[in-house]
Amino acid sequence: MQHIMAEQKNTIVEIRNLYKSYHRESLIVPVLYDITFDIAEGEFLALMGPSGSGKTTLLNLIAGIDKADKGSIHVGDVDITTLSETELAHWRANNVGFIFQFYNLIPVLKAIENVELPLHLTSLPPKERHQHAEMALAMVGLTHRMDHYPSEMSGGEQQRVAIARAIVTDPTILVADEPTGDLDRVSAEEILTMMERLNSEMGKTIIMVTHDPRAAQRAKVLRHLDKGYLNNDDSQNPI
C-alpha cells in the first residue's frame, strides 16, 4: 500500500545506473554498482545494510558531497552529477539539510548560532535570520537551550540542534546518516519521533542511513544495500 502511495507522488530523486569506487593508491575499491531507483516527494526512506555495503557513500552522492564515477542523480530538475564543486556547494545550501551521527555542531558556536549558520549563505537580513533560527529551535523544543554551547548539552539535545540546523533553510531533502547511532535509547526514540513528524506533518523528504532495525522501523520505505548492490525488491518497509 505504501509502495503504491509512493508511486503516486512526484519523484524528487531519480538515480540511474550509479557507480562509485574509491582509489587507494594504485588500488581501486568498487563501492556501488549500477544503482537505479527513485525517491518520491515526501518519502521517509531508510537505507539499510551491513558495514561497508555503500549506504553512506550512496547518501553522500545523493546529498552532493561526493562525486559519482558514472550515472546520474536528478534531484528535482537538476542532475547534480554535472555540477561543479562551487555549483554543488550552492545547491547543497539551498536544497539539502544534513543530520549526522556525531551531530557535527561547530563547538565554538552557541545552539542558536549553529542553527543560524546556514542562513548566512542566504540573503536574509540578520534579524530575520535570528527569528528563523529561533523558530527552528522552538520546533525541536530547545528554545531554553539557545545560548548554550554544544559541550553544555546532552547528545540528544545536540542532535535536536542539528535537526533544527538541517530544517532552518527549508531544504528539499533531509539526509540523515545514522542519526541515532550515538544516542541512548530514549534520546534515539525522541529523535526518530521528531523525524517522523517532520515527514508526516511538514512533508519533508527524508533519506536516512541506518543499521538499527528500530530506526528503520520508523521509515515508510526501506531499501537494502549489500556489497554495493541495491535490492530493488524491498521498497516496502517489511519491518
Add this chain to the structure above:
Amino acid sequence: MMILKILFRNAFHNKLRSSLTILGIAVAILAFGLLRTVISSWYAGVEAASTSRLVTRNAISIIFPLPISYNEKIRQIEGVKIVSYGNWFGGIYIDEKNFFANFCVEPRTYFELYPEFVLDPLQKKAFLADRKGFVAGRKLAARYGWKPGDTVTLKGTIYQGNWDFVLRGLYSGRDETVDESQFFFHWDYLNETLKKTAPGRADQVGFYMVGVVRPDVAPDTAIAIDKSFKNSLAETLTETEKAFNQGFIAMSGAIVTAIQMVSFVVIIIIMAVVANTMAMTTRERTGDYAIMKTLGFGGKDITILIFGESLVITLTGCVIGMILTFPAAKAFGSTLDNFFPTFIVSTDTLYYDVLAAILIAFLAAIIPTRHAIRIRIADGLRRIG
C-alpha cells in the same frame, strides 16, 4: 560576521595552546625587536650624521695625522664655512672596562659645528676659559657620578702619562638620538703638553671637521680639499660625515651581518612554531571545516578562517612582544650603555615587527589552508567520531 565570530572564538578555543603560541611569538618579536635595535644603534652615528659636514683625514689611514697648518688652507677653500679639528685621545678612566669615547678638539669651532651637543652658555664659557677643562655628556657624567668642578684623570694609551682634567660642563643631546656619553677637552692642552714631552708629535691633528655652506656643495668641496693637498707629504681623503662613519661600521660589518642573520633565524624558528600550531589546529578542525563545506560554505570562507586565526594569534603575540620591547630595550640599553650610547626602539623596528608577524601568519597558514580546502568533504566528515 559569523565567519569572524568563528575565527576569533577558534583562535582562543584551546586556551593553553593559544597562550603558549602567543607567548612564543611575543618572545620572538621581543628578541627580533632587540636585535633590530642593536643594529640600528650600531648605525646611529651614520643616521645622525649631518649632510653639511665633511671629515678630512690622512689619505693613507685614519691613524696617520695631518699637519695643523692645513687648517688655514682648508678654511680658504670655496664652499667651506667653518673648520674644526681634533684627535682621538683613547684615554682610560681607572680601568679599561670603563670605555667611553674621548677626544681633544678645538672647542670654539667644534661646538659651533655640532649644534646637537647642547651646552649651557655659562658652562661653555667656563670650559673655554680653562685649558684643562673638559665637557662630558650627561649620561657619561651620571654613570661615574661626576659633577662640575670634579677632577678626572685619564690614563693615556696613545699619549702616555696621566692626564688630569676638570669637569666644566655637561652637554645634553638635542634629541634622544644624540650620543650623551662622550668626553671632549682642549686640543691645545694636548698639543702644548706634547711640545714639552714629545715635540715630534706636536702640531698634528687626527681629523678635520669641515662645515660647508650648503649640503649640495659638499661633494665639490671635498674634491677641492683633496686637490689642494695632492702630492703633499700628507695627502688627504675628504668624505661626508655619513660616509666616514659608515667606514667605521664597515669594520664591524661581520658582526652586524651575524646579528641580522640571528634576527632572521628567530623569525624562521617562530614561523615553524606557528606553522605547527596551525597544522594541529586545522587537523583538529577538519570536521568543522567539512561541515561548513557541507552546508555550502566555500574555500574562500575556510581560507579566511585559517588565515584569520593565524593572523589573530600572531598579531596578539606581536603586540605583546612590541609592548615588552620598550622596557626590555631600556634595561638592555642601560646595561650596555658603554657600547650603545643610544639604544632606542625606532619606528622602523616596530614596522619590521608587524611585517614579520604578518609574514609568519601567512606563511604558517598556507599549507594547513591548502589541506583543509582540498580534503574531500566525505573524508573530512570521517575524521569525526
